[in-house]
Amino acid sequence: MEFSSWLALATISVVGAMSPGPSLAVVMRNTIKGGQGYGVRTAIGHGVGVGLYALLTALGLALIIANNPLLFNVIRYGGAAFLAWLGIKALLAKPQEISATEAHDISGRQGAFEGFMVAFLNPQLAIFFVALFSQFVHADTNWQQSLIMMITAGGIDGVWYVLVALILSRGPVLAWLNAKSVWLDRISGVVLLGLALKVVL
Secondary structure (H helix, E strand, O other), rough: OOHHHHHHHHHHHHHHHHHHOOOHHHHHHHHHHHHHHHEEEEEEHHHHHHHHHHHHHEEEEEEEEHOHHHHHHHHHHHHHHHHHHHHHHHOOOOOOOOOOOOOOOOOOOOOHHHHHHHHHHHHHHHHHOOOHHOOOOOOOOOOOHHHHHHHHHHHHHHHHHHHHHHHHHHHHHHHHHHHHHHHHHHHHHHHHHHHHHHOOO
């Protein structure tokens, strides 16, 4: 994978991880209710789930390219349209306060398992990865490049949520996220639209 392509992938992974959503709510809930260790385990489990999803998506798309290039182009341009829709949605999003008090009490399951399942059973994540990776996977993409995609997406996700768990257990990270949520949405919207435009042009 070329460095420019990897940088684009890493940028999308960063803004995707930082965008408020159900995964952030779960990590915050587990950290607040179960302490730093529980939150960190949840974050690591979530990163593993995202990474595994990324690997399966990359390998699956490579297989489709080899066997049906036309179908892959349909997926590729459909993915570009989906990324553009996500970008427009993010740009038009209204400020929404993140609340950790709305979540129910932590169950008896370990944080790592809960974090993994939140990621791996998220259908939106599957659609997002198909749309995103269809811009980077090629017919000659091998398992090493797929592994790089897995480590990039899963690693960035895991590191971000570990940081959230560590900071939340010591300081007012929730207030910061609420204050910056609009800008996070705007940045992710611009990046997503830029990637979709790159495919079209």
